[in-house]
Amino acid sequence: MNEMTTIARTTTLKDWETDQEVRWCPGCGDYAILKAVQRTMPEIGTTPENTVFISGIGCSSRFPYYMETYGFHTIHGRAPAFATGLKLANPNLDVWIVTGDGDGLSIGGNHTMHLIRRNLDCQIMLFNNEIYGLTKGQYSPTSRVGTTSPSTPYGSVDRPAQPAAFALGAGSRFVARGFDVSKKLPEVLKAAHAHKGAAFIEIFQNCIVYNKDVFEDFAAPKGAEDRQLWLENGEPMLYAKGTKGIALDAEALHLKTVDVVDGDWQSAGVIVHDVTNRSVAHMLVEMRFGEFPMALGVLYDDPRPTFEADVWRQNAAAAEGKTADLQSLLKKGQTWTVTEGGPDL
């Protein structure tokens, strides 16, 4: 979120669409995410001119061309670094980073980590499709073990990174999850925008060409209630139409699923979601789908002072009471004057 310096005006979805032809594959999950973002923007009280979308390289990184805002399609993995310079130079801008599992966690993992650690005020949308799409289908750092691809014809052997766990481990103060066609995605984006600081959103995205329906297990509309746990702050962690919930196994110190009978979640020990509880957040991001439902929505939200605000505060404090007289700075230190007759000591 940003401090608005320009007067907010009412916009509609159309105001956020560019005249550029969208070049993703037909049926790509990116279309749905683009629409969700364009639908969200008019509702968060910012203006197109005050908004900047910054991306790296990959399918997701084409995103800025389709947003009628300022946009910068940069180089592979480095969007967080550009965003840092941009936001430090002008903290009033509303900065959105668009990245993918390859861009943000492989070549750019270092920058993602440091952006989160520093807590730059921005939204990081990481489109996770568990594959390299733009380079035609190699396995990615989030691909599951055994993924066959042109570069892993016998299946991948390395274990995947978990984006939300990575973000939290890097010190993130906001971690959320959503998926491309989910109707709840705009709500997640709004919450991310409302968070002052680095807001990390993992968005599961269906690559229909190279990794089709890889998230179908939990994203398919049919049976979604049983497989998706949508977290709401202050609400019990219930799913399957309230018949199941998440509770803490206090002895083993891990989460477990419990049955809820007649809506009595209290006696089943179901946890009430507190977005500021970092310990529970660590358990939520580690929850394995299958054994558990997929945790979606805002997993963690507990703001801390932002990097750019602290930098500006320190700059101002260091400059206070000093005059920026460069001529006198040039003369600083031990100097001597040479007159016509030689040095005057």
Place this chain on the structure above:
Amino acid sequence: MATAVVDEADKRQSPLSDAVVVRFAGDSGDGMQLTGGQFTLSSALAGNDFATFPDFPAEIRAPQGTLFGVSAFQINFGSSAIDTAGDAPDVLVAMNPAALKTNVPSLKQGGLIIADEGEFNDRNLAKAKYDANPLDDGSLAKWQLLKLNISQLTMDAVKPFGLGNKEALRCKNMWTLGLALWMFDRDRAPLVDWLNAKFAKAPDLAAANIAALNAGHAYGETAELAGPLQQHHVDPAPVAPGLYRTLTGAEGIALGLVAGAQLAKLPMFFGGYPITPASAILHHLSRLKEYDVTTFQAEDEIAAICSAIGASYAGSLGVTSSSGPGIALKGEAMGLAIMTELPLVIVNSQRGGPSTGLPTKTEQSDLYQAVYGRNGDAPMPVIAARSPGDAFECAVEAVRIAVQYMTPVMLLTDGYIANAAEPWAVPDLTTYEAFPVEFLTEVPEGGFKPYGRDEKLKRPWVKPGTPGLLHRIGGIEKEIDTGHINYEASNHQAMTDIRKAKIDGIAVPDQVVELGAEGGKLAVVGWGSTFGPIHQAVRRKRAEGLDVSHVHIRHIWPLPANLGALLKSYDKVIVPEMNTGQLKTVLRDQYLVDAQPVNKVSGQPFTIAEIEAAIEEALK
């Protein structure tokens, strides 16, 4: 004033002339850089012209007494113009056997060795791989040798202050400095002031150091003058009247960048990552917040340049700085700055390469990297500083070109310039012409074209946040005028041509001849920090009547428009460089001139004698 009496006749008979080269050499922990720095200051205050050359190991704390742990500081000071740190020292101060062994070969024949014999024990001799004590075995016969037990003399001097052995011995460098101040008839008062300020919180240490300084000085006065130790006065150099200070290259660049940003009326954003020998620029700038400077120590070299480009995109002057290995990492981002046509200054403090190479030694081997070192046809202006003072001017020039042409600019300096100090006539900033940036803030007549161009082929600079001028930029080829993504063949050809024409068309001052005439038998063409030795060598050879001129190129890319004709006006062209012949190749390519290389890639600057020999050889 020293009280020792040296009459005029003695001065004339002294083996030392009006320019003296002194080298302080000791263990890394002996404080030689500090000693040299303070001696430099005293030379400045005495009105001498000077040049310095700090030469220290890459290891932070190399094992004591080892050959590779030797740290040295050389200063050349004199009563006439000084261009280099000097070829061979007249005086070598050797604080231990290793310092003697590594430095004595370059000492002038008949030169003076002052050795701390207290350190020439069996252990240290073994570490320096001496079979016998060189102070006793006659192996130093071609030099004058003065053996002093500086360690013991220092211990005696600081005894009243009750320091431990280790702390007491740390005052050795001040004792040595005191002796050097006496030798060259220097005032101790500024040093005493400096020590009092430095140890304001530890008055005992201040007093001990001052006592050591005074003791070294008193030793010179009272100990015997008949021997090799004699006082020598170097008159002030006749320099232009004005206010002077000492300036290192890193300071010159930092101050020049701030001046450039002010002339452009822009806030500065500096993204850096620690690397030798470039870090000093980050350190200097991080203390200048009141000048609208934001410094950012990034997570790596790539993030450093990318953050700077992000800041330029926001409307600040983006600057990044590194040395060869870091510059290599920044290459892709430079291409993006070229493609998106955003201003950026990239400072490369060159060091010995390839790879990690010689981090603390100097070299000029990144010229190809600067001019050609990116993927695609990626033209970029390159400017090279010749000295610390020139680094200030070059930094201003780099900023000017970056903002006036919307382009990244590389500013080349090197480890020698970065660390070396010289007297600098403080410039009057009111004499610099401002070049305030005008951002595009409204839709111009005929509509807004993000990649439309002015007469310089510069595209408009629009700050995000500006209503009505929304647009997207990126690294994919741009359509002419609109800046939209465009893969068409004809568009790519046209955009490549435009990017080249823009850089080729940068207004660069005509090349001047530094010394000598336009046309003649021989031109010695240099760039960067070889200025000093080339200039002195050409001056000396011209004094001998040889037809030789010195041409020194600041604008490496694009080259000055008159340079080709100028080079062709000489029968021969030689190009001394601290690389295997990089500028030579560029000159041959651009002008089909028979430029001949003179190369040195030892991590050490050229000596004047080496350039003189090359001149003689070329004129044979």
